[in-house]
Amino acid sequence: MSTVKPTRTGDRQAGEGSPAYHHGNLREELVEQALKLAEEGGLLAVSVRAAARLAGVSPAAPFRHFPDKMTLMTAVAEEAMRRFRAEIALALAQEVDDDPMLRIRAIGRAYLDWARRNPTHFEIISSRRSIDFDGSPSLGRENAEIQAQIEALLLEAAQRGLLRCNDRHLIQIAARALVYGLARMLVDGHFPSWQVADADIEGTMAKVLDLFVDGLVKERPRPEL
Amino acid sequence: MSTVKPTRTGDRQAGEGSPAYHHGNLREELVEQALKLAEEGGLLAVSVRAAARLAGVSPAAPFRHFPDKMTLMTAVAEEAMRRFRAEIALALAQEVDDDPMLRIRAIGRAYLDWARRNPTHFEIISSRRSIDFDGSPSLGRENAEIQAQIEALLLEAAQRGLLRCNDRHLIQIAARALVYGLARMLVDGHFPSWQVADADIEGTMAKVLDLFVDGLVKERPRPEL
DNA sequence: CAATAAATGTAATCAATGATTACATGATTG
DNA sequence: CAATCATGTAATCATTGATTACATTTATTG
Known part of the structure; x- marks a missing residue:
């Protein structure tokens, strides 16, 4: 509509001032704009068309790079x-x-901390019904890497005789459930029902985490606090 | 809720075969149909219009009873x-x-157990950004009642000297975070990443819950298992 | 009991969105 | 240079939430 149509594709340097018929980097920019929309307006603000608008392309352009919204x-x-x-x-x-x-x-x-500072991004990686988690090697790999790190740490803890329970896999699920629950409670807006002010959320989460970890270890009470 | 107050619009007995201009009980039936849609097709399947279709009324009819979708x-x-x-x-x-x-x-x-058997209904009462939780006295009351019951039980546990930690409010938040996290992991489809088969989810959740509760109590190990 | 008001439903319409199809443009390369 | 492929646009469709004007049924009341 309003924008002129300069028929020059190239020259999309860092300046990125001149839109061209061929964007040159549309796929990545759509992802970036979608992240921005999520950050600023929540999940409801993320639409294929809004991302296209921000990227300065037509509503149909994104479908050249993503077969559907879920893929985006x-x-x-x-x-x-x-x-x-x-x-x-x-x-x-x-x-x-x-x-x-x-x-x-x-x-x-x-x-x-990341979930608290990026609630909608956390929501996006968490709602595995709205994304194709299984179809993304990258998502699976990074998730598995986090799990593997915790697994290794739990093994070490067990070898040092710190753990009260032998079933490390169970401990790992419990630990994930606890932090996931805390993060989700935040994202889903549950903390007001718990008389936890916004400013106290970070501290409350930390204390809950400590309480849980203390419940896992055998005897030695934590030195601090 | 079973009793229909028959405003005598048109003989809407059990047969419900004869639609009348005035439905007679549209508000409740819309809620019921929305619950059915959620149960059968997930959150995405719930739309105002679909509920209206199932209730046999026009797309605009629901807006006589609910100002917008969020209120429904x-x-x-x-x-x-x-x-x-x-x-x-x-x-x-x-x-x-x-x-x-x-x-x-x-x-x-x-x-x-309820969350596992009613995942979408659980999702609806959990996502407090998609409903007007604060504006509903009933939601607040029932939620507070559950909290109060646990609070009383924790107080009793403390009086019996069972608790390892003095901050009962913190324990309560931790407990809620754990079960909420487990339920959310289920709803959000996380268990496949944890090598937990569908048939094992119930048992896994129970064991995680036990592990957590054991971590709260002072010394006495649980007799069974 | 009839007139009137209120409640409750319909029809028509709008804007936003996801998605598809036909076509246009630009880039790549033999 | 010309053919071909990648990538963008325009036009269009179905679905949905929502609004407005109008219709019908129910309730109220003089």
Whole structure:
């Protein structure tokens, strides 16, 4: 409509000022704009057409790169998961203590922190009915890598005789259920019912995580707090 | 809710064969049909128009009873929550043991069982961004009643010296986070990533719940298992 | 009991969205 | 250069939430 149609495709340098008939990088930009829409307006604000609008292309253009909306959302989830995973890896790398349970706690904190700061992105990677999780090698791999790290830490904890329960797989599911539940309670808006003010959510989550981890270890009470 | 107040529009007995201009009970039937749509086709299958179709009225008719879709979904959530709460109350009434932690475990099992058997209904009462939770006294009341029951049980457990941690409110949030996380993992389709077959989900959830409750109590290991 | 008001339903219509099809344009390459 | 493929547009469709004007049934009341 309003926009001129400069018939030059190239020159899409960093400036990205001049739209051309061929966008040059539409696929990635659609994912980026969808992430922005999610961040700013929640899941309901994410539509194929809105992403196309932001990218400056026609409503039909996205379907050249994604057969349907679910495939686009899967690509969005892949990028979100990449960031999620990177932040967890960073937190683990920054945890100096080598106590495996403390390292697991550090993962949990990073998990919760990311979810709190990126609620809609967390929602996107979590609702595996709205994305093709099984069809995405990247999603499966990154998810498995997080699980593998916790698994290794639990094995080490068991070898050090820290664990009260022998079924490590069960512990792992319980741990995931706890942090997932906390993150979901946040995303789904449950904390107001629990008299937890917004400012206290971070601290409450941390304390709940500590309570849970304490329940896993054998005897030694945690030194601090 | 069984009793229909027959406003005598048109002989809508059990046969319900003769549609009349005035339905007579449209509000409740819309809620019922929406619940059925959710049960059979998931959240995506629930639309105002589909409910109207099933009720045999025009697409605009529902808007005489609900100002918008969210209000309808809130009414749906109220009915689902009523059933959810009733089942939890029943399970608690049927738990003979008076050990407060076992009674809490019974609530958790009923919670998980209902969510497993009614995943979309659970999703509806859980996603408080898609319903007007704060605007519904019924939703708030029933939710608060469940919390109050657990609170009382935790108080009793504390008085009996069963609890390892003094902060009961924190324990309560942790407990809710755990069962909510498990239920959400189920609803959101996470269990396949955990090598938990569908048939094992019920047992896995029960074991995770036990693991968590065991982590809360002071010393006494559970007798069974 | 009839007139009138209120409640409740319908028809028509609108805007937004996901999706498809036919066509246009630009890029790639033999 | 010309053929071919990738990538964009325009036009269109069905579905959905929502609104408005109108119709019909029920309730109220003089």
